[in-house]
Amino acid sequence: MALTVIRFSRGDGAPQWGGLFGDKVAPLSGDYSTTGDLIEHGLEEARAQQAADASLPLAELKLLAPVTANQQFLCQGLNYRCHLRESGINPDHVSFNTLFTKAPSSITTARGDIVRPSHVRLLDYELELGVVLGRRIEGPVRIDDSNLHEYAAALTVVNDISARDIQLPQTQFYKGKSYRGFGPVGPYLVVPTPEEWRKLGELHLRLTVNGETRQDGYARDMIYRPAQTLTELSGLHDLAPGDLLATGTPAGCAAVAPKSKILLWALKTLVSERRKWALYFKAQAKNTRYLQPGDEMVASIRTDDGLLDLGEQHHRIVQA
Incomplete structure (x- = not known):
């Protein structure tokens, strides 16, 4: 069964990691500052957790991005x-x-x-x-x-x-x-x-x-x-x-391409770059998506x- 891990904070506290069990979270004890740290050193701890370890209500936590900004x-x-x-x-x-x-x-x-x-x-x-x-x-x-x-x-x-x-x-x-x-x-x-x-x-x-x-x-x-x-x-x-x-x-x-292949060909071959994009933006201004x-x-x-x-x-x- 897949393991689910979140990165979170409590109030203004430092970021933490924890295993997710339903609507409760079991915090990890290790200090894993990046996603790479968690994967290299924290997954073993996460795999050892059980539902009984989950004490934090998910709804009370601030979810953070689980990929940290140091990663590619x-x-x-x-x-x-x-x-x-x-x-x-x-x-x-x-x-x-x-x-x-x-x-x-x-x-x-x-x-x-x-x-x-x-x-x-x-x-x-x-x-x-x-x-x-x-x-x-x-x-x-x-x-x-x-x-x-x-x-x-x-x-x-x-x-x-x-x-x-x-x-x-x-x-x-x-x-x-x-x-x-x-x-x-x-x-x-x-x-x-x-x-x-x-x-x-x-x-x-x-x-x-x-x-x-x-x-x-x-x-x-x-x-x-x-x-x-x-x-x-x-x-x-x-x-x-x-x-x-x-x-x-x-x-x-x-964003989608023009449906007409003839129009698409004309835009690519017969119209200047400046004119092509002017026409494109005019058409896209009507796109409500x-x-x-x-x-x-x-x-x-x-x-x-x-x-x-x-x-x-x-x-x-x-x-x-």
């Missing part, structure tokens, strides 16, 4: 077939894994407000499955579904908030996605058993805005699965326990049988 925040883009199709891309023509990073300072909690910067109008959401590294990798390794659990420690919920009016015209993923608060993570770290790691494809991703379902898909729709991506990343640079990989988003984002101040988002990832449940995020959009 690595991301995949264009990784769900359904999302590629809504973006005007044939998934059968994708021949490489799109990798980028978000600033770790964008990480925020699974509850509360997300601030829309004053100059941003096209604010979008991207619900993603987060995979948290479990061991140090300092050279190329071969990872597959059978040994993924030896390299990855936990799963979590990620929302890759994106300012499309920065990201798209500037072709700058990092800039458009790295504002403070643009990376809600949590509420939990869920540590699956080796058998449960093989159920990743059954994880059901759902996101609603003001009660309307916007995203509803399964992790099995990924093109490049976590094992493949970690194998590729290991050939590029070092990875550390606690580093976070966000694995892409299913269909349903606010972008996040507005006052909007309420709820995001969850769990298997339909409930055996793997990464919890829910609840956020409200506010204007800077």
